[in-house]
Amino acid sequence: MNNRGISWLIGGAQGTGIERGASIFFTAIAMAGYYVFGKREYHSNIMGEHSYYYVRFDSKPVYSHIEKYNILASYDAETIFRHSLEGLPGSAIIYDTGYLNVKTKDVPTLDKRVREDIHGRFNNNFVSISDIIEEAKSYGIKSFPINYKEILNKVALKTGEKLSELTRMNNVIAVSASLAILKFDLAILKKAIDRVFKGRKVVVKLNSLVAEETYEMVNSLGYINEFNIKISPIENKSKRLLINGNQAIALGKLVGGCRFQTYYPITPATDESAYLEEHEILDVENYDPVKSEREILKGAGSIVVVETEDEIAAITMALGASLAGARASTSTSGPGFSLMVEGLGFAGMNEIPVVITHYQRGGPSTGMPTRTEQGDLRFVLHASHGEFPRIVIASGDISECFYDAIRCFNYAEKYQLPVIHLVDRFLAHSVETIEPFDIKSVRIDRGIIFDENDLKKLKEGGEKYKRFIFNSTGISPRIFLGTKNAVFWITGDEHDELGHITEDPVIRDKMMEKRMKKIEIAEREIPLEEKVNHFFPSYNSDLTIVSWGSTKGVILDLIDELSKEGYKIEFLQIRLMSPFPSNYVEKVLFNKKWICVENNYSGQLAGLIREKTGLKPNNLIVKYNGRPISLDEIYIAVKSILEGKSSYKVVLRGGA
Incomplete structure (x- = not known):
């Protein structure tokens, strides 16, 4: 297993079980004691278009995906056309022999741009899967052809099921073949199938039989000795959620x-x-x-x-x-x-x-x-x-x-x-x-709530309940609709303390200030650890990375890699956007070399930081093609910045 663990990619037509197949795979891997991270990509149609799923796993926690696979598992032609050259040297392509003669023109869902790229590589408009496999071999990528139909025929003969009904299990063949060349325990795979299809005994039995037949074919073809990665179960004493x-x-x-x-x-x-x-x-x-x-x-x-x-x-x-x-x-x-x-x-x-x-x-x-x-x-x-x-x-x-x-x-x-x-x-x-x-x-805080007893006390003191009463905090006691003897007004108009509509300028000022005061109080009261995560704080870091949201995982994986190369990287993850933690952000970033990483075009967080603190990043890394940032591409981008070889704005463009 290399420094980045193992990366597995499965692809097929939308609606043919890509997600289910991936679920079986990562469930089996997790049951074997490994940490798993999975990323799904799919089109916005129900059936037909290309869909694929990355799974990365390791004996240590993983937080992101990489686009270079160790195994590509396919059960259609388009997956091979699109992803064949994304493999690492020594990686594997598993494919159905029934697709060897399929040409690019035979795949209507293959985008024009992708088709033209392939034709350009070969200087040929009639490129077949066979051609793609040979090309991949020249890059050190191994191929493992499997006759999917033969496996399903064997299952049909044993069970009496119609072959046409069993083709929906092509995803399980791809998954099983992947695990078989990894020398993975078949018994664990069958447990994963049982868990994924829990309560559906017939489905579990059929899919388990498909897995058995696939393992048998992989062994009979000698593939088990041709792939140099072996995945054995590892001890896991702690409970984990998937x-x-x-x-x-x-x-x-x-x-x-x-x-x-x-x-x-x-x-x-x-x-x-x-x-x-x-x-x-x-x-x-x-x-x-x-x-x-x-x-x-x-x-x-x-x-x-x-x-x-x-x-x-x-x-x-x-x-x-x-x-x-x-x-x-x-x-x-x-x-x-x-x-x-x-x-x-x-x-x-x-x-x-x-x-x-x-x-x-x-x-x-x-x-x-x-x-x-x-x-x-x-x-x-x-x-x-x-x-x-x-x-x-x-x-x-x-x-x-x-x-x-x-x-x-x-x-x-x-x-x-x-x-x-x-x-x-x-x-x-x-x-x-x-x-x-x-x-x-977990702690529950429901705020200031009045009930019947509070209303009774107000009445005894000669006071009315005022839903929007002015006070030092701007937070007025609320009462629920239906509470006995409770009367208050709700309107979209500006209002007074009772909720009655008003356009009085003095009351307007007081009511605006009452409402806005709450955000000031929230800013003071919300703990710093709920506003930001500050990883590896340092006064002499080589670089400070600032980001937000789902980019967190890939940045943590990146820092782990760069630290092994001797770089000191600091990471400020901003979580609370309103009220914005301006003082802390300014304190961390002042006089430092820092970059902002975002999945958008304009660097919206970078702009917000500049608005709130006056500070501008030294570099901006963005991606806006609809795909998340991979570890492969952010590593190259940040390494370029560290070496002083980068422009101000770096655009990441990875993804199929």
């Missing part, structure tokens, strides 16, 4: 006490709500209004998930639930957030706690729905007309997704404002082995 970002956020919401989630289907946010729906518990028939909320909701998964008719309904319904006392959230992506902005302003005007989970994707407009980007930072910071306080927090990895989902509700209710949890498509769909979440460390 989880993606969508799931981590959903679980964080459950643990954080979210009781009402709304959404309108949109990629890549929908998966989170779908996961919550799978674990939804709503016992309407046996509901007892006398029981306390704690008793009713003590069961994990006690959440109501509502698919609304549009995003405007999604946010306004969440606001209504919040006013009624529920911890409420909604989940969306860029186009959906655009529609939610009016509701966001309403929440700001009426100081309604609400959490919006915003999954960034390639924009503008429809853009690239299934590709990643960090293009919405400025958008979420300034969305809606007028000015009002909001908190924006950006998670950098899957563990942060979980804990930040909880923090968002605490922020929203403590400071009575909208909170935007900013993540992206890459983080949402990345899979990683992580340490189990520390549930015991």
Whole structure:
């Protein structure tokens, strides 16, 4: 195993089981004791277009992908055409012999640009898979042809299943062949199949049989001795989770006490709500209004998930639930957030706690729905007309997704404002082995809440309840809709302490200052460790890297590599975007050589830092083609900067 572990890539047509195949592979690897990181890439159509999945694993934690594979597993022609030359010397291509004579013209989904590139390499417009395999051999890449149809025929004869029905298991052949040439334990693979298809006995049996037949063919062809990497199980004494970002956020919401989630289907946010729906518990028939909320909701998964008719309904319904006392959230992506902005302003005007989970994707407009980007930072910071306080927090990895989902509700209710949890498509769909979440460390802060007893005391003192009462903090006690004897007004207009509409200039000044004061208090009260992560702080570093969001993992892997070469690299990950930790950022970066790394065109965080501190990065590394930053490309870019060979703005362009 090399310094970067093992990189595996599987590809095929969309809708033919790429994700399921990858799940079997990384589950098996994780069960063998290894750390896993997986990255999914797919088109925004349902069937047909090219889809692929990177999995990287090692005996130590891995946080990113590399685009140079050790094994390319395919079960269509397009995967070979697109990815053949991405292999490391000595790497392997596994392919179906049935595709050897397929030419570029026979693959309608192959992009014109890719087709022309291939034709240019060969100076030939009729390039076949056979030609591609020979080309790969000249680069030191080995080929392992396998007759997929023969394997399926054997399974069909043993089970009586129709061959046409078994072709959906081509993905399992590709996975099994990959593990077979790695000398991987077949028994562990079969356990992984059982886990992935849990409860579906017939499916488990068929896929296990396919795996057995594939192993037998690989052995009979002698391939097991032709590949020089062996993966044996390693001891793992600690428990680990194998989880993606969508799931981590959903679980964080459950643990954080979210009781009402709304959404309108949109990629890549929908998966989170779908996961919550799978674990939804709503016992309407046996509901007892006398029981306390704690008793009713003590069961994990006690959440109501509502698919609304549009995003405007999604946010306004969440606001209504919040006013009624529920911890409420909604989940969306860029186009959906655009529609939610009016509701966001309403929440700001009426100081309604609400959490919006915003999954960034390639924009503008429809853009690239299934590709990643960090293009919405400025958008979420300034969305809606007028000015009002909001908190924006950006998670950098899957563990942060979980804990930040909880923090968002605490922020929203403590400071009575909208909170935007900013993540992206890459983080949402990345899979990683992580340490189990520390549930015991979770604390719930619902802020200042009045009940019937508080109202009674006010009445006894000759006072009225004022929902927006002026005070030193700007945070007024809130009361839930339906509380006995509670009266207050909610309006989109400016209002007085009771909620009555007013345009009085004095009250307007006081009310604006009341609302904005909350962000100042939040800035003082939120701990530094929730604002930034400062890795390897140093006064004499060779370089300080500044970034945010899902670029965290690849930067940590990069620093690990560069440190072995003697470089001293500091990393400042900024997590809290509003209120922005200006003083700390300025303190860290002043008089240092620093660069900013972002998945967008303009370097939005770099611009925000300059706005808040006056400091400009020495270099800017950006990527905006919809693909996440790989370890291969950022290593080359940063090494060039360290050696003084780089221009100010470096654009990364990797990805198929």
